[in-house]
Amino acid sequence: MKKIVLFSLMTLLWACEGTKVEQKKEETAKVDYTAHHVEAIDKVFEAHGGYEQWSKLKTLAYEMGGSKTLVDLQNRYTRIDSENQTVGFDGEKVWVNPPSENADRQRMTYNLMFYFYAFPFVVGDPGVNYEPLEPIELAGQTYNAVKITYNAGVGDAPNDQYIILSDQETNQMEWLMYTATFGGEPSDRFNLIRYSGWQEVGGVKLATSLQWHRFADGVAGAPRGSATVFENVRVSVEYPSMDNFRMPEGAVVAKDPAGE
Numbered sequence: 001m002k003k004i005v006l007f008s009l010m011t012l013l014w015a016c017e018g019t020k021v022e023q024k025k026e027e028t029a030k031v032d033y034t035a036h037h038v039e040a041i042d043k044v045f046e047a048h049g050g051y052e053q054w055s056k057l058k059t060l061a062y063e064m065g066g067s068k069t070l071v072d073l074q075n076r077y078t079r080i081d082s083e084n085q086t087v088g089f090d091g092e093k094v095w096v097n098p099p100s101e102n103a104d105r106q107r108m109t110y111n112l113m114f115y116f117y118a119f120p121f122v123v124g125d126p127g128v129n130y131e132p133l134e135p136i137e138l139a140g141q142t143y144n145a146v147k148i149t150y151n152a153g154v155g156d157a158p159n160d161q162y163i164i165l166s167d168q169e170t171n172q173m174e175w176l177m178y179t180a181t182f183g184g185e186p187s188d189r190f191n192l193i194r195y196s197g198w199q200e201v202g203g204v205k206l207a208t209s210l211q212w213h214r215f216a217d218g219v220a221g222a223p224r225g226s227a228t229v230f231e232n233v234r235v236s237v238e239y240p241s242m243d244n245f246r247m248p249e250g251a252v253v254a255k256d257p258a259g260e
Contacts, residue, residue, distance in 0.1 A: 040132040040146045044120045047171035049204035054121040059236040077245040078111055090245045097251035107254040120173050127151045139220045144168050202235035
């Protein structure tokens with residue numbers, strides 16, 4: 001009799017626990033992470049496949065300049081393998097293997113190229129603010145413009161600013177203006193990148209080429225060096241293994257320049 005009562009009690013507890021898990025999943029599913037979006041940015045997202053489609057993706061991988069990058073899109077865990085070094089982010093620490101003199105620099109730069117590459121979707125996150133601007137003329141063409149800023153404490157460089165320039169007919173992103181503060185004070189000096197070679201991967205459009213340009217007084221100048229090309233781009237709705245991002249023995253933690 002005691003065994004029957006114990007079994008019944010455990011079954012009830014399992015059922016309650018299962019109900020709690022399901023309720024938690026339902027509550028999470030009900031959270032609207034796009035509530036802060038405005039029409040101007042939604043038009044850009046839709047031109048590239050839609051933010052909803054992007055949100056379904058869990059893994060992004062690509063090759064660039066001799067390195068291979070793997071990103072968990074939901075948690076932003078990152079691993080970058082190059083010929084002589086591997087840099088990873090496990091959700092808490094940025095690590096470098098093997099250790100090197102420039103290890104600490106990776107704390108602020110390890111995800112820089114991913115961030116630029118994942119535009120426009122990367123600025124769909126909570127804590128981001130959007131300000132539609134008057135159309136901007138650049139390189140002989142007029143573009144729609146949306147300014148991007150961040151709430152205090154969001155990311156490593158909340159004082160960075162971005163302006164997305166998109167085609168007035170298709171709403172497809174063509175240029176990105178940005179300030180780089182690296183966690184410091186706000187700046188009004190903008191840099192300029194041209195996005196091109198859009199390809200559809202997993203239902204969203206991602207650029208294959210980013211070309212930095214000289215930029216002064218609102219005028220786009222000559223290209224700065226060669227274009228950055230992204231190859232073998234892959235996405236998946238499955239999560240990558242966490243083993244990819246765990247800090248290996250012998251690696252060193254990159255220190256935060258802010259001392260935090």
